[in-house]
Amino acid sequence: MRKLLLMLLAFAPAMVLAQGFQVNVAGQKQIGMGHTGTGLVQDGASIFFNPGAVAMLPENSIQAGISPLFFKPAFQAAGSVNVAQSADKVATPFSAYAVFGPKNSWWKAGLGVYTPFGGLVDWGNNWTGKYVLESLDLKAIYFQPTVSIRLAKWISVGGGFVYNHGTVNLTRAIPLANSTGSDGQAQLKGSGHGTGFNLGVYLKPTDKFSIGVDYRSKVSTTINNGDAIFTVPASVQANFPQPNTFTATLPLAATTSVGLGYMPTSQWTIAVDANFVQWDVYKALAFDYANNTATLQDTYSPRNYKNAFSIRGGLQYAGDAKHPNTIPKELALRIGGGYASTPVQDGYVSPEVPDANRYFLTAGLGYKATRNLTVDVSFEYEHLMTRTQTTIETQLSGTYKTNVYIPGISLTYHW
Template sequence: MKRKLLTFLGCALLSGMVQAGGFQVNLQGQKQIGMGHTGTGLALDEASVFFNPGAMSHLRQNGFQLGASAIISKIAYLETAPGNTTAKSDNPTGTPFAAYGVFGKEESNLRFGLGVYTPFGSSVKWGEEWIGRYGLNELSLQAIFIQPTVSYKIGDKIGIGAGVVYSTGGVNLQRSIPVQDQQGNDGHAELDGNASGWGYNAGIYFKPSDKFSVGLTYRSKVEMKVDDGDATFRVASSLASRFPNTSFEATLPLPSNITLGLGFMPSEDLTIAVDVQRVNWSAYDKLRFDYGAAVNGSTFTESARNYEDVFIYRLGAEYKVTDAFALRAGGYYDNTPVQEGYLTPETPDANAIGISGGLGYAISENFQIDASFLYISKEERTDLSNLSGGIGGTYKTNVYIPGLAVSYKF
């Protein structure tokens, strides 16, 4: 029991961070979301700060863009024997945002950009009654990336660019502890902390003709560090010495990404994009927590994660109905990095299919509105081996994500 308690305490917090990153519900640009979140091989708009800094130099107008999405997610759980208990998460709606600015002198090949976006930001809420309450009651996570970027156009066909990333965020996790007070109530644990880290984003963009373009980007690993987080416990007074309120430290590697993107323009009105993305999740092989004081007899916990590197395959298209109105559609297939035996209620991950659509309307020469809708269906997945202290059973996840952005060019 002692080992299981420590495993739950150690696993739950930062694996939830991986849900937001490994979840790969990327929402960094409304045009791109509508096209299956493609964009590495295109110079579409100010969101190139994220998708390909090299393409940013091919944006000849200065501009700003602000967009937001609403993540509506539901997770269903079925206990696979003996009780066949069911549960559904009651997740609050997440509202990640993305803001970009690109500017430079009209005659210059040099462009400067700034991106502020939330690639990690979601919540999971199972409540205190379900069978997996000793693994998780609820989890809330927000991370904000701030990325100043520079891009340079070499001749008419090539652009290169790079940006520095500073990540800051916070996480709150709550779970029940399998120790009861005199009234039979479970104990309660809450882990709350701020995390930060540094990384970078670099890319190259090549457009040899009006019909074809290609881009290659690399987003580095970011080591998210939690320093002096708060671990608080509510237990019977007779157990208080075993579960003291204390601090904790931990580090989570958010994986690097390599993406190759192609753009095809068979006509002035039609653009087709293909992206292949490799996510280097093998950087996340274990998770360790160090506590300021012994919790249930130990000053640290460590558990295996053993995530695998995976590929995401994306396809999208945009058709300009008129000079002011555009329609978009796309989809992708996302392989899960979670191996058999490592499924958890924070990240009940599985291979996923994303289907998206969108539209854009130019109100004037300066203002444009873009909207998107993304539906994600994760395969039903059963995992009973519990190598990572998870809650064995069958999980099914569906996600609905509408989004809207406004942009201004000058």
């Protein structure tokens, strides 16, 4: 029993550390083009994709967008015909950017607020894996003040300081029944912060070709004095002292991106991005509880993640006053897609991180409603490859199948 309880408590907010919760829905134009943006100058979302490109933006702007995320995981336990599914809940990743500076100047500044990590899942309290996870609500909000400098007509650089504020609320059952036969419950909730940076270089050697390189650093986020709440029968309450708190540090991996842009005509834009994510920094997850007992000990849980990558591509076809017989000049059509590998190795897949290699397809459109106001919408479909696993620590065994649906909209006021 003691060993089982320790394993249950070892599984706290590891869910921030996977491709599945690295949502990166940081701009509607970029989502519509398959999440490409490192090698392009499009809008204020360059603060996230490549701060080096911000100095090349022709206008100042304020924009805000939201991308409701419908995460649809399913789990079939080994030897069972029953399939557990997460309840229908909607996570709400968002982004907001402000870019300002003198027109035609050598510099611009900006501020980005965005949510590159997050998750919302609720498996309920009656499924096979309830002792691993019942529900999870995770949010990570990044604040990034940014400065970008144009060194020459064809090259600019930029960077920003990153501050992360994260919150987590996780519940799971404990196999200690009360007088009515109901399981006990553990709830871990708290908030933390971390810091990092984002650096980028943008080059446009010709009118038709551009390239960008971006590096987003690791952000080690520390949760201090998170609440550890245990609901158990009175006969064992002394083994789970209340009130109690925990401390944990979670490394959010660094990402290196290279992007290419090609504009064969005034209407067409073609983009390709490649991303390398250094998840190998995530070796283990350790928890330090303020009050320990013989049952409730500090934990050290191996993760042994590996580095991951993604390849993305996209197209945009935009209206042009020089071509009035095509689409309206106020309209832009976008399409894209890509492939992303998982950092989660065999034996470490769990309901908190039901991750797998995935492909995704995107589409979007932009409409210039007035001289100063643009509306952009997007839609993304992600399919995670079916994955059959037995988790090393809990021995939960079965098959995971997951699809993700992400509509999105943003408004931009530019001048």
